[in-house]
Every structure is written in structure tokens, then in C-alpha cells.
Amino acid sequence: MDEGKLLKFLISFLVIVQVLGFVFKNGFLSIYTNIIISVLITLSYLISTKRIITFHVIVLVVLVLSELVVFWNTENVIKFQIIARLSAFVLLFCFLYYNHKSFVYNSRDVFTLVLGTLPYTIIFFMAYQALRGVMGDLHLFGFLHLLLLYVLLVVGAMHYINIRSEKSLWFFLSMLNFAFGDYMWLIDKFYLESSELKVLMLICDPLAMIFLLNYMVTKSIKLKSEEFEGF
Numbered sequence: 001m002d003e004g005k006l007l008k009f010l011i012s013f014l015v016i017v018q019v020l021g022f023v024f025k026n027g028f029l030s031i032y033t034n035i036i037i038s039v040l041i042t043l044s045y046l047i048s049t050k051r052i053i054t055f056h057v058i059v060l061v062v063l064v065l066s067e068l069v070v071f072w073n074t075e076n077v078i079k080f081q082i083i084a085r086l087s088a089f090v091l092l093f094c095f096l097y098y099n100h101k102s103f104v105y106n107s108r109d110v111f112t113l114v115l116g117t118l119p120y121t122i123i124f125f126m127a128y129q130a131l132r133g134v135m136g137d138l139h140l141f142g143f144l145h146l147l148l149l150y151v152l153l154v155v156g157a158m159h160y161i162n163i164r165s166e167k168s169l170w171f172f173l174s175m176l177n178f179a180f181g182d183y184m185w186l187i188d189k190f191y192l193e194s195s196e197l198k199v200l201m202l203i204c205d206p207l208a209m210i211f212l213l214n215y216m217v218t219k220s221i222k223l224k225s226e227e228f229e230g231f
Helices: 003-023 027-048 054-071 077-099 107-132 136-163 166-190 195-217
Strands: none
Touching: 003 027, 003 195, 027 054, 027 195, 054 077, 054 195, 077 136, 077 166, 107 136, 107 166, 136 166, 166 195
């Protein structure tokens, strides 16, 4: 077993350990396992990629820092967590925006995109309405957080429907897990604290980073139409 596969196996094992740590109310195990998973995913990128790209490393490091914020001795932990996540998502959004090329859709593609986007749009507005009155001074940050995730997921879906490549699929799956993981995180923090949401977040967050890692190391293959380079 090579180092990359060994790291992925270890990450999968730690995800299970993290969930068990939460279920059995072992906060120390749950929190520190989460940090280790993020660091191992970054290390896995350095080992798996054929060419290290600084931009990739920056995004992964910012995501790791968003997990390390919980150790800061400050009353505004949630605010700094949101800012760190926003920074990573802005980097992803800007990169996709400046590297895209024209999309080519048929009627079935348009129908699929509309069918998938409609329920997500409803979820976006419902989450915003629920959180708007309870976030207080963090209202603007929360709105930007939700909006960036919305745009990234929709763009990811457009990318995949347009290309249908393995690389575009990894990005879409990553944004899907980031979106629902962070939506649940905001709802849990500000609206309705729930153990079920916390368990789902412990699964969604590592999956999002693993899918993002796969997107970064997967070679671009043109399947349907001209693909923009993305990462």
C-alpha cells in the first residue's frame, strides 16, 4: 500500500473515530481528531499531486486554520471561523470565475440544472430567513457565507453537467458537502442546536475536503465539451 492510500485509509478511520468520540461525549477526541484529519488531508495532497500548486496549498491551509480557530482565546470564535471559511470559499470562487470557458447545454442539461437548483434555492432562502434575525452582528457574514456556498455549488453543478468528467464531479461533490455541512453548522450555532446535525457535520466536512483533494489531483479530461481548467 503506497503512502497516499495509507493516508486515505487513516483519514477514513479517523472520521469514524471522530463520530464515535462525539456520540460517546468525548470532546477531546472529537475536536483533536477533526484537526488531525484536516492536516492529514493537506499532507495527502502534497504526497498525491505530481505538481504542487501554491494556490491549492493556500486553500487547504485556510480550511485547516478554520478548524484551529476553536483553540483561540477569544470570545469571537464563531466570527473568526466564518471569516476563515469565507476566505477559502472566495479563493475557490475567484479561481473558477477567472478560469472558465463557455458552457454548452442541451435541453436535457438545462432541465437537470433547473431541477437541481430549484430545491437548493428554496433551502438557501429558508436558511437565510431563519438565521437573519438570530445572527445579530454576524448577519452580514452569515449572508455572505450562505451566498458564496450557493454560488459555488450552482457553478459546480453547471461545470459537471457541461463536462461530465471525473474532475468536475469531485468539485461538485466537494461543494455539495461544504454547502450542507456549513448550512447545518450555522443552523446548529444560531438557530437550533441538534446532536443529529453535529453528527452529519462530522461526516460532511471531511468528505468535502477529501473530494476537494481528489479534484486538485485529478487530471483534466475533456469528455463532453471544452473544459475550463479550474484547478
